Amino acid sequence: MxxxxxxxxxxxxxxxxxxxxxxxxxxxxxxxxxxxxxxxxxxxxxxxxxxxxxxxxxxxxxxxxxxxxxxxxxxxxxxxxxxxxxxxxxxxxxxxxxxxxxxxxxxxxxxxxxxxxxxxxxxxxxxxxxxxxxxxxxxxxxxxxxxxxxxxxxxxxxxxxxxxxxxxxxxxxxxxxxxxxxxxxxxxxxxxxxxxxxxxxxxxxxxxxxxxxxxxxxxxxxxxxxxxxxxxxxxxxGGELMDVEKGPSRQLGGDRFVVNSLTVPGEGDFGVALDDINFSVREGEIFGIAGVAGNGQNELLLALSGEVKSEDSYTVQLDGKPLGKLGTTLRRYFGLCAVPEERNGHGAVPNFSLTDNAILTARNRKGMVNWGVINARKAETYADEIIQQFSVKTTGSTSTAGSLSGGNLQKFIMGREIMQTPEVLIVSQPTWGVDAGAAAAIHQELVNLAGRGSAIVVISQDLDELLAICDRMAVINEGKMSKTLNVAEATIDEIGLLMGGVHGDPNSTTEMTEAAHVA
Amino acid sequence: MNDYLLISFIMTVIGASTPILLAALGELVVEKSGVLNLGVEGMMLVGAVTGFAVTSITGMPLVGIIVAAITATLAALIFAYLTLTLTANQVATGLALTIFGIGLSSLLGEGFVGFTIDVMGPVFPAGLAEHPVLRVVFGHNVVVYFSIAMIGAVAWFLKKSRAGLILRAVGESDSSAHSIGYSVIGVRYAAVAFGGAMAGIGGSYYSLVLTPMWAEQLTAGRGWIALALVVFSAWRPWRLLLGAYFFGVVMTLELYTKAAGITLIAPELLAAMPYIATIAVLALISLRKSAGAQAPACLGQPFKPST
Missing domain, CATH: 3.40.50.300 (P-loop containing nucleotide triphosphate hydrolases)
Structure with a gap:
């Protein structure tokens, strides 16, 4: 003793x-x-x-x-x-x-x-x-x-x-x-x-x-x-960690996705208002949005996905097409897909099978519905493809979304959107609660999708993630978007200051030294 | 309106307000703990019938009131067992409790229809209680003073006492309270039991003081007004007092216009006034932008602790 x-x-x-x-x-x-x-x-x-x-x-x-x-x-x-x-x-x-x-x-x-x-x-x-x-x-x-x-x-x-x-x-x-x-x-x-x-x-x-x-x-x-x-x-x-390969040959084209003076009033007592958001994402580019939770990320995702419609058509544009007044279904039809942060209940219906969940967002782009009738075989094939390509651990496409672990469901949802090859993909917290191996796989798929010419917006609190996969990034703070930074040139100090909403305060830089080591 | 009429008007308002005040105060505590018990009407009826039965047998209204509190608490505990232990849906169970209370009270009360009892007298000596003006303050029975004292007690309990703080915490975030180490289910059982007792006393006030007799569905939907009052008061005890007396005024106006022979407004419309006022008040509150902000965050949500 x-x-x-x-x-x-x-x-x-x-x-x-x-x-x-x-x-x-x-x-x-x-x-x-x-x-x-x-x-x-x-x-x-x-x-x-x-x-x-x-x-x-x-x-x-x-x-x-x-x-x-x-x-x-x-x-x-x-x-x-x-x-x-x-x-x-x-x-x-x-x-x-x-x-x-x-x-x-x-x-x-x-x-x-x-x-x-x-x-x-x-x-x-x-x-x-x-x-x-x-x-x-x-x-x-x-x-x-x-x-x-x-x-x-x-x-x-x-x-x-x-x-x-x-x-x-x-x-x-x-x-x-x-x-x-x-x-x-x-x-x-x-x-x-x-x-x-x-x-x-x-x-x-x-x-x-x-x-x-x-x-x-x-x-x-x-x-x-x-x-x-x-x-x-x-x-x-318990294995070797995969590195994300950005691929040297990735070519950035012209502006694919443009957000122009997007303003959304805050809802309720705890909602954050979006204040004049402007940014554009080029063909083949991954654009990151960093920020501490609760600074308007959810509101931004809703406004971009079409769950919250804008009053002005030109606030959200895809290849020059104004989408601002359209809802989610039509935005998807035009090639804008989105993955929300909350998986169970927002990204997927927990009590539905994986096949049914696949139908919910992929039915139009994958031609699963003819004259209002679901083509069950096509849907099942698509769900199986996702499971296979994204190595989703599940007993099959008939198991319910709620029965999957958080990381596996995230892989399924990401796969469901990525395999539709959207022109623009908006994702919030793509690897939140996902283990390192699966996170690396998801990052690789995002990079590959960008390589095929899609414009991607990643909203994340994980700075390491954004620095690893993004080309450019900005910080959202209290519903306002900071200036855009080139990831190759951005320092962690700079991003950290933007996250805290302190715009270039010299006194706080001393505290930053340790933070720089940490992040 | 002469002075005499004004005094007796106020006396009637206080009488009409007291039972809904009691029932609403109980429900306020229940809702503060995060439970929505829609069975107030049913519990009031159970209290009304058992209180009346016991009083007519023993001749002691105080015993009747205590029995009313106990039986209504038992009814509330059925609700608590179903919703808290078995995590049944609170809205459905509460509605069932009301229907159960209506049926049970009719059954129990069958043998007591037509009985009469002595009404409880005022607390203070006749010199004060029957004084033409001072009777506004001193002319009431014990339950009226009890109801006002309870408002103060509940207000103090919720705001100042540690137990009240824990009760509010349970209603605000059951999972947080659980992880700190408080018994969410235990606190809620206690709150629901208190709500039952108060509803029972409120119900017995109809059969022992206001009517005083037993008839089926004696409370005539006042339990629903009590529920609306809790929302109206934004879960604050003193505002609840204000709201209950406001409804008392609306209900009493009906009687007085009828008695005064004013036929300008149809009596049916006047009789419907309290219910119309309820709907109007609730609609107005919902229109307010901060609606729901004052409600306990876990109101109506079942809680199942992980083991």
Missing amino acids: NTDVACRLELRSVTKAFPGVLANDQVSFKVGPGKIHALLGENGAGKSTLVKMIYGIMQPDAGEILLDGNVVHVPNPKAARAMGVGMVFQHFSLFEAMTVLENIALGLDENISHAELEKRIREVLTQYGLALEPHRIVSTLSVGERQRIEIVRALLLNPNLLIMDEPTSVLTPQEVAQLFETLRHLAANGCSILYISHKLHEIQALCDGASILRGGKIVGACDPKQESARSMAEMMI
């Missing part, structure tokens, strides 16, 4: 099964005091399940969890907090319509007066140099500020172990840099941090050790500082 005391957290053969899947299989690893330990793995590798057991949200089927050398049973999150374990969730557990103060009070188990709580919050904020106003309503805060609420909530408990589940997926590079500073400060004070991510650069910048999880099993451990991002990625996917 004495040798184990050096470990803040130790897992011994932790196993958890769900119906039909073994989420964690005999997982064991250790984290020392004051260490930042990474849990690395693809989506669906079992990282989230594992930490939910440490935090008491789920119970392991077998195995032991040890804190400071003692075997513990964690029946619920309250017990975890009492043992000094804090957690910051990937999807924030925040209450939009309440104040910061109320949100923090909800995360504490002791009942203290709001005045006393406010005093303690301000102390923690000063101690860690965090900016947050306790009386603001959460729905008015940026994503970075929301995450700070979660962090403050965890810090108020003086945790010995802090679990961070994919904390940076929604942050700007500047916010990431600030978060890392806070985490290092914490670790220096002796708090251990279990850091979950699939972003390898971040892990290299931050972590002292890493355990790699694949298919629910620990497949390796490493010191991230000694490894390359590529070697860790290959450990993660």
Whole structure:
């Protein structure tokens, strides 16, 4: 037992099964005091399940969890907090319509007066140099500020172990840099941090050790500082990582797709208005739109796909044809296809078979409907082709869209649009939640489609993705589009500043140095 | 309108408003926890009939009211079991609860039709309670004061207490509340039970004070007005008080114009006024741009925790 005391957290053969899947299989690893330990793995590798057991949200089927050398049973999150374990969730557990103060009070188990709580919050904020106003309503805060609420909530408990589940997926590079500073400060004070991510650069910048999880099993451990991002990625996917080949012969033609003074009023309380959006995409070009979530990306996709029609025909043009007043079906007919961010329910009908989902968007361009009657055989053949060409893992074209994993469904939806060879393809978050191998395949297909002369617009929060495949890019911030940058010349600093909406503020450049290393 | 008439008008308004105020206040708490219980009318009827039956047997209206609260709570718990534990659709289950309440109350009440009971008297001594002017303040029975005290209590509970904060949190984001470690289902059970008790007391006010007798469908759709009131109040207790008294005025106007022999407006139209006002108010609220913004974000959504 004495040798184990050096470990803040130790897992011994932790196993958890769900119906039909073994989420964690005999997982064991250790984290020392004051260490930042990474849990690395693809989506669906079992990282989230594992930490939910440490935090008491789920119970392991077998195995032991040890804190400071003692075997513990964690029946619920309250017990975890009492043992000094804090957690910051990937999807924030925040209450939009309440104040910061109320949100923090909800995360504490002791009942203290709001005045006393406010005093303690301000102390923690000063101690860690965090900016947050306790009386603001959460729905008015940026994503970075929301995450700070979660962090403050965890810090108020003086945790010995802090679990961070994919904390940076929604942050700007500047916010990431600030978060890392806070985490290092914490670790220096002796708090251990279990850091979950699939972003390898971040892990290299931050972590002292890493355990790699694949298919629910620990497949390796490493010191991230000694490894390359590529070697860790290959450990993660258990194979060789494919590179995207842009192909030297790609010729850019004239303007294919032109967006001209597109203005859309914001809907409801949380909608973002699009303000005078202008850009054009040339034949064979991939145009990227970066930005932090919630800055008008969804509204832009709807306005481009035709789900929201414009009042002026000339706001959206394809090969000079004005499409602004047309709906999605007619825009598709003219060669403009779109893939929305939300796969289940927006990109596909979960309870429909893959064949039926293929009919929904490809019926006209693939001639599946004659006089209102569906040609079932043609539709089935098309669905089978997509499954084959995009290596969609499924039992066949009759299985429902909802039964596929997120990554596989994304491959199917991307395939459905790409194989229609649209003149213009608009995609939002093409590889969100998709593992590295499949992401590379999707990127390659997009590049190939551009090679065949299509104009492609990629809306993404993943800067690495945009830098890897795009020719030119712009940043959307609060519904406004920045100037267009040539990807070959753009620096991460420049893009980061545009994302935060700070247009060339010299004071923020020092914070940028670390962000540049990270992204 | 002379002073005497004005005083008695106000007294009638307060009487007419109290039951819908109680039922709506209960439903407000239920909806704040994220549950939509459309069975208010049914629970009120269950309370009305059991309260009347017990009072006519025991002769003690207070016992009747307590029994009304208990039986309506039991009806609410059926709803809670179906919607929270079995995650049945809340709208359909709520409608079923109303139909169930109508049927059950008719069945139970059959033997009590035509019975009479003593009406609850005012709380304060006759000198105050029967004073020609001061009776506006002191001339009411215990339930009226209880209803106003409950408004204050619920307002304080939701805004200031920790339990109220948790209840609002559950209605705002059930998944967040669950991941922090609160029992979403437990909180909702408690809220639905409270809603049932309040609806039961409200219902019994009809059979014990206002009518006072038992007849089928005695509450005459007032449960639906209570539901509309919750939306009208934007889920705020004090505004609910205002709304309930507004509806009380509309309902009382009907009686007074009839009594005064004013025939300018058809009496049928006047009788329909509260319901027309309900529709008008709801339509106006929906037209507002921020409509729905004040509603608890998880209202009506079933919650199934992952294990």
